Amino acid sequence: TELAQIRNFSIVAHIDHGKSTLADRLIQLTGTVAERDMKSQLLDSMDIERERGITIKANTVRIEYPAKDGKTYILNLIDTPGHVDFAYEVSRSMRAVEGSLLVVDATQGVEAQTLANAYQAIDADHELVPVLNKIDLPASEPEKVKAEIEDVIGIDASQAVPISAKTGIGIPDVLEAIVARLPSPKGDRSAPLKAMLVDSWYDPYLGVVVMIRVMDGVIKKGDRIKMMQTGALYGVDKLAVLKPQMVDIAELGPGEIGVFTASIKQVRDTRVGDTITHEKKPCDKALPGFKPAQPVVFCGLFPVDAADFEALRDAIEKLALNDASFSYEMETSAALGFGFRMGFLGLLHLEVVRDRLEREYDLDLITTAPSVVFKLHMRDGEVRELHNPADMPDLTYVDHIEEPRIKATIMVPDDYLGDVLKLCQDRRGIQMDLTYAGSRAMVVYDLPLAEVVFDFYDRLKSVTKGYASFDYQMLEYREDNLVKMSILVNDEPVDALSIMVHRDRAESRGRVMCEKLKELIPRHMFKIPVQAAIGGRVIARETIAAMRKDVTAKCYGGDVTRKKKLLEKQKAGKKKMRQFGKVEIPQSAFISALKMD
Numbered sequence: 001t002e003l004a005q006i007r008n009f010s011i012v013a014h015i016d017h018g019k020s021t022l023a024d025r026l027i028q029l030t031g032t033v034a035e036r037d038m039k040s041q042l043l044d045s046m047d048i049e050r051e052r053g054i055t056i057k058a059n060t061v062r063i064e065y066p067a068k069d070g071k072t073y074i075l076n077l078i079d080t081p082g083h084v085d086f087a088y089e090v091s092r093s094m095r096a097v098e099g100s101l102l103v104v105d106a107t108q109g110v111e112a113q114t115l116a117n118a119y120q121a122i123d124a125d126h127e128l129v130p131v132l133n134k135i136d137l138p139a140s141e142p143e144k145v146k147a148e149i150e151d152v153i154g155i156d157a158s159q160a161v162p163i164s165a166k167t168g169i170g171i172p173d174v175l176e177a178i179v180a181r182l183p184s185p186k187g188d189r190s191a192p193l194k195a196m197l198v199d200s201w202y203d204p205y206l207g208v209v210v211m212i213r214v215m216d217g218v219i220k221k222g223d224r225i226k227m228m229q230t231g232a233l234y235g236v237d238k239l240a241v242l243k244p245q246m247v248d249i250a251e252l253g254p255g256e257i258g259v260f261t262a263s264i265k266q267v268r269d270t271r272v273g274d275t276i277t278h279e280k281k282p283c284d285k286a287l288p289g290f291k292p293a294q295p296v297v298f299c300g301l302f303p304v305d306a307a308d309f310e311a312l313r314d315a316i317e318k319l320a321l322n323d324a325s326f327s328y329e330m331e332t333s334a335a336l337g338f339g340f341r342m343g344f345l346g347l348l349h350l351e352v353v354r355d356r357l358e359r360e361y362d363l364d365l366i367t368t369a370p371s372v373v374f375k376l377h378m379r380d381g382e383v384r385e386l387h388n389p390a391d392m393p394d395l396t397y398v399d400h401i402e403e404p405r406i407k408a409t410i411m412v413p414d415d416y417l418g419d420v421l422k423l424c425q426d427r428r429g430i431q432m433d434l435t436y437a438g439s440r441a442m443v444v445y446d447l448p449l450a451e452v453v454f455d456f457y458d459r460l461k462s463v464t465k466g467y468a469s470f471d472y473q474m475l476e477y478r479e480d481n482l483v484k485m486s487i488l489v490n491d492e493p494v495d496a497l498s499i500m501v502h503r504d505r506a507e508s509r510g511r512v513m514c515e516k517l518k519e520l521i522p523r524h525m526f527k528i529p530v531q532a533a534i535g536g537r538v539i540a541r542e543t544i545a546a547m548r549k550d551v552t553a554k555c556y557g558g559d560v561t562r563k564k565k566l567l568e569k570q571k572a573g574k575k576k577m578r579q580f581g582k583v584e585i586p587q588s589a590f591i592s593a594l595k596m597d
């Protein structure tokens with residue numbers, strides 16, 4: 001294909017502003033998929049994505065579009081994830097294309113992720129076409145939102161395309177704008193092959209599928225290729241484009257996007273951002289590399305039923321085939337038994353992986369409180385990473401502790417600003433900026449990630465009735481006065497409940513946790529002390545009183561089936577309890593005890 005007739009682009013938007021709906025419309029209007037095969041939200045291939053309306057894995061589709069100028073163009077759309085956890089995937093896909101459609105919901109205006117994604121596109125030197133969506137709704141205010149785009153983001157919005165991805169209004173204008181306003185790719189067909197590895201995933205029938213963007217040269221089926229970073233050599237078995245189902249193609253030239261298979265065993269054998277070239281006639285310089293995504297949020301996952309441990313291991317290993325972005329290692333906990341310590345790109349990533357394990361593999365899991373990676377500067381000069389508060393060494397060996405800080409951008413209607421500031425302040429935030437766009441404020445805070453990973457987002461949504469939007473990026477590691485707080489139940493420390501806290505907040509956190517546990521742990525035949533401690537010093541204490549009456553007595557005398565039913569219920573309930581010493585702790589307590597509201 002002539003370079004002049006190719007356009008490569010992505011769609012960026014805040015969550016729910018209509019990115020997937022627009023992608024579906026573009027595909028539908030150009031007849032890429034027959035009407036009867038059109039499922040809504042075609043690009044969100046995984047069930048969970050569809051249910052939650054969140055796009056997680058970057059997908060791509062090749063569209064043929066006969067433009068008004070009489071020529072037929074190849075439009076390659078790369079679908080990018082919209083959520084903050086996946087910012088890394090967004091930035092990687094952006095390098096593979098030359099332009100973006102910036103979709104803004106005309107009833108909502110610019111939100112935190114509109115801003116973050118727009119800047120990522122600008123950083124990748126993209127041409128941006130602003131698109132105002134949902135103009136079918138009476139509440140839409142396209143003119144006001146145009147002004148907002150110019151004010152807040154600082155790009156020209158005078159040519160923004162008004163559309164309704166739902167009803168189809170304006171979709172032909174979007175296609176024309178892509179052709180007229182986005183640049184065509186550059187590249188040299190006669191140069192040695194240079195292609196970027198954009199993404200890879202595991203397909204149960206084909207094995208690992210690798211998505212590439214060709215920069216220079218031509219790749220053909222049967223070629224012997226080399227991955228420049230890993231040095232691995234492969235033969236190309238299958239070469240295809242995505243429409244969005246795979247359609248075989250003889251070759252891919254400069255500017256083109258497609259996929260290949262090459263008997264690669266696992267996703268972990270491929271590096272996103274790697275340069276692919278020919279084994280015999282390699283290009284002289286690799287593309288600038290990408291740093292691999294680092295897990296930032298860790299938590300423990302344990303089977304509710306200890307007998308499911310092997311099943312959990314199997315499930316995690318299978319998932320890892322397709323997702324190289326989480327880490328896992330075995331963990332044993334005195335309270336919870338055998339499980340895994342897992343690392344994720346963010347909270348949403350954690351939720352998605354846990355949900356998939358529970359649903360696709362039918363497992364019941366206990367998740368311990370998410371924690372961040374602390375850096376321990378030991379007295380002997382060593383720097384250690386702490387992934388689990390339970391592993392915190394004795395403080396006498398530790399010189400100081402650093403924690404990750406983030407730069408959080410929150411956009412919120414004026415009315416709720418006070419509540420947002422209070423929330424950020426409560427979470428040890430430092431205000432960096434506060435500006436206004438119309439009746440909405442944009443606040444920027446420097447916050448400890450540890451204070452955000454747990455329930456910050458939920459709290460933000462609840463204090464602003466859902467009107468605030470949030471985005472963050474990593475800032476730096478910084479020293480603070482952090483200590484490990486242990487929880488003791490019946491005088492024994494419960495490892496899964498240990499947390500790292502700021503010393504100034506330890507007492508109030510400890511008090512709240514003890515009070516909550518007092519509510520969460522059922523009464524036993526004896527008195528149970530619940531304590532919070534730092535080192536050997538108890539900082540808070542509650543007591544669960546002993547049970548007075550034997551409740552099972554109520555079962556006697558009733559009819560047999562009812563009694564049986566009650567016993568069944570008891571058995572099921574027992575499964576949800578963890579025996580800890582002489583005390584039974586309900587699994588729900590491991591998370592509920594940590595909530596700060």
Ligand code: GTP
Nearest residue numbers: 016017018019020021053054055082134164165166
């Ligand atoms: P993520 O995949 O979560 O990033 O969201 P998205 O940006 O892809 O949004 P999506 O396309 O899922 O649309 C969000 C919601 O808005 C859905 O309920 C759509 O049906 C609705 N929607 C999208 N476009 C329009 C539109 O033009 N008009 C109206 N009224 N609703 C729309």
